[in-house]
Amino acid sequence: MRYAIVPVTPFQQNCSLLWCPETMRGAVVDPGGDIPLIERAIAANGVTVEKILVTHAHIDHVGAVAPLAEKLGLPIEGPQREDQFLIDGLPMQSQMFGFPPVRTFTPGRWLEEGDTVTVGNQTLEVLHCPGHTPGHVVFVHRASKLAVVGDVLFAGSVGRTDFPRGSHADLIRSITTKLLPLGDEVEFIPGHGPMSTIGDERLYNPFLR
Known part of the structure; x- marks a missing residue:
């Protein structure tokens, strides 16, 4: 699996472009905003995008899902159904965090x-990893030892759990199990910041000791 990371929105969220080197067909993971930047990465890598994948429904991860899906005619897969309330609340999230108005969407596949x-x-395998949000999922490509983990785990940190229906106990359980x-x-692309490996976080992440 090949990938490119495109930081988007004022939160510098790591939107990821994943693609198959055999077919050059790919997926956009967590398009939070800044569609021109995402389209530039798609064109620069010569990828034909066939779907949008969503780890969880916080606005910095899904703010551009609806318009990008509409513009490119793409199906939406993810997150897990427990994040429905966050998708329904996207207009409110946009007001809270100072984003332009954001449209809701309905995944074609939970x-x-x-x-x-x-x-x-x-x-890619799907792991349900609640804690940051109740419907958070992670995508794992075993063959290339790559995971896209959203806001569950970061280099040196873990996801926040002070949002509605967050749970620190669930988050740590998701990480450890x-x-x-x-x-x-295994290398992972987090929702924000630099990539890391599971091994480095096991050894050095203060939240996992």
Whole structure:
């Protein structure tokens, strides 16, 4: 699996472009905003985008989902259904965080633990990792030892849990039972900031000691 990271919105959220090197077909993960930047990355890498994947429904991750899906004619997969209330509340989120008005959307497919999603000829596993939000999911590509973890885990930190229906206990449980077992060599793209590896976070992340 190939990837490019496109920081978007004033929160510098890591929108990810994933693509299959065999087919050059790809997916946009968490298009939070700044559609021209995302389109530039798509064109620069010669990717034909076939879907949008969503880890969770905070506005900096989904602010551009509806217009991008409409503009490019893309299906939307994810997050898990427990984030429905956040999608319904996107107009309120836009007011709270100073974003332009954001439209709601309905995923063509809600995702659950154990589901898979395809990107070209590649298959990603879906892990349901609640805590930051109740419907947060993570995408794992075993063959290339890559995970897209949204706001569950960061380099040296973990996701916030002071938002509605957040749970620190659930978050740490998601990390210790779902992410750490992926293996120390797995690299991950977090929702913000630099990439890291599971091994580095197991050793050095102060929140996991």
